[in-house]
Amino acid sequence: MTYPQPTRNAALSRLSDFAANMGHNYAHKRNFDYGANANVAEDLWRDNVSRLSPFIRHKLITEQELIAAAIATHGAQGADKFISEVLWRGYFKGWLEQRPQVWTDYVTNRDDKFAQLKTQGGLRKIYEQATEGRTGIDAFDHWAMELVETGYLHNHARMWFASIWIFTLKLPWELGADFFLQHLIDGDAASNTLSWRWVGGLHTKGKTYLATKENIAQFTDGRFNPTGLAAEAIPLEEDVSYKLRPLKIPPVPPNAAAFALLVHDEDCHPESLTLPGKPALLIGSTGADSKSPNGVSDNVRTFANSAVADALARGAEHFGCKAVMWEKGEKLGSIMAKAGLERLLSPWLPVGALKDAIGGEIGGNNVRWVMRDYDAAIWPLATKGFFPVKKKAPDALRALGMEL
Template sequence: MTAELIPPPDLTFADTRRSSLKQLEAFIPRASKYGRDRNHVVPGHTNVSRLSPAIRHRLLLESECAEAPRTRYAASTVEKFTQEIYWRRYWKAWLSLRPQVWTSYLEELEHWRTDHETLERANACEEGRSRIAIMNHFANELIKTGYLHNHARMWFAGWWIHIERLPWQLGADFFFRHLLDGDPASNTLSWRWVAGLQTPGKTYLPRRSNLEKYLTPEVLEKHAEGLELLEKPTPQQPEAVTKPAVTRPSLEDSDAPSDGPIALWLHEEDLLTEQGPLSSLKPHHIIAAGNRAGWKEHRFAPGKIEWLERAIQDGARRSEEHFETSAEVDTRRPLAESLTQWANDHRGGQIVALRPEVGPLHDQLPDLRTKLRELDVSLRLVDRPEDLDLRPLATGGFFNFWKKFQASRD
């Protein structure tokens, strides 16, 4: 299909805490209309906060994003916005209890990458060469901006799986490579949900009527070719669905730092070390290191890497000011090199960090521990209390989680 694509909106996404707070403040007046407007996909996406990259990497905490609109509106008025914030935390908690789902996804993804015929079809869809023009438009927007509206993500995933009959794992990988807010939990599990794996028997189908209702007309009219294929979609039902068991009901205890040299490790999973359980730490040094090997392994897009580098640099500046010690920013070398260099110079010391959630960085922890132990340096991981409180609430579906969360706040 060679139809000319409408250029994607010129979007910017806050990559510092200061700019994230300003964007949150600017959104507050619109938060009361979020429940009404959030499903509409409009140029510039001004009806949603566009704070998901900042929340995903914790330039902002979920709690402060949820509380900010409540200074102006009743909790019931902004409940949909609050729920949307905590969907991400729910997915993280769910996957933390069942890490084997992430491991299985990676294994299945590797399998599909060796299926050259399927991979060629998937590449055509990623490159905007499919039968449905609007999906080509969404693929282009994702690549150019690192973002898609949540409703567009659902349409795209439903089309990928149920219309093109492509493996959901390849689609999840496409999103994860490009989305600035790409999260191992919310991305992987949302694709599983669309495919009918997350909630057995429930799939998500992209319907022409739904696109016509929620997508701005000028975009839909420009990309109308192929919409007839969405008239009566039929689901691609998974062959067998088994409910993933809880295999990690509890985490290993958080390690309290002991005497001796301490380095604070600031990483991309949580860039707000100056707030939370590490805020009173007295580190001798700060290592702000990017997961370069993980970025390469998962083939992150250049724009995504650039955003991560800027966010890490911002976290380093804030941490340096708060902890009143020097910070070394290292996003170019493999993570193991960044940490072991300090360890080699401070044998008998310890590296302290907030615990990464299940995902690429978490996957590297066993190897990191081994290498650091060889240098007589311990890796001590600390959990945010609010994460530990929410984790056991994710044994079932989201609304059961939400009900328990609400009860815990009363």
């Protein structure tokens, strides 16, 4: 299986190819995982799901563009299921943004569990079998290898995998979430952490997801029929309750002196940011390896680095300015001083590993954060569950000219 080019052009081309499938076809077939090489067109992509997530994750294409394409092709009703799934992403982003401690605790607990692997031989053995695809559960072993090789798993496979990891293999969910972040090209702090917590019964308290062989057989079109899976999924527990910290939307930066614009791998479409003019310099930054203490796969690193390179090239042409990379060990302040610039703007850095890695230094340079209108409209709605977000989204998006 080949993987798409990490460019905006490739994202637009995939969006255009998939738009016809965003209606009835998606609603009826999205839950089927036909396998990496099945049901594919000439370009070797599955057709029942969009596989746009790596592009969306790096904002080579925006959620707003996806929803607009879905409405234009099928109408809001006809593409309701697809639009809902896109909204799930915004829900998770907003939920984590307003409860950053969930991420901080994940990082602490993940590191504790990695320390336990060093001292507990039994646990280490099962972890190694799981991540190397040697558990003897054929479907699970297949997905572990598919993830490592391709950097992608179908949504249903992610659910089954996480459920078997937690309830059959009884491994800590944090290590599974980390395994995903090492290998998923779309690996995202919010969607990944909260989906693992959802499967384990921590996100919707007490509600778990149990993978069964009947469901796997049906939705893999008979490719797998695994035995020995856990018969029940008793919810995980934690003795912490996370308080909501309402999001403060930053005002649009005022029109003033010349500024540098940061381009990081959380947002690779600088041309569509609301800015107070044209930047005098673009500064590119990547940090994919910060996602895991073990670093990330070549697939993940290459995609993130190339996405930023693509954004810098496009941005430099669009704004008519120079672009430089912020290299490891270099001070951001020195890059700006060298260019004679004192003002820095940056697309919002959401809660996650990149913010942990570079957020402090960016903040130290008197940065003005730029939040996208779509995120500012959807994220604050994520105060409780998904369904209130779905209900309020039409009003929230109407202001952006979108009629759901």
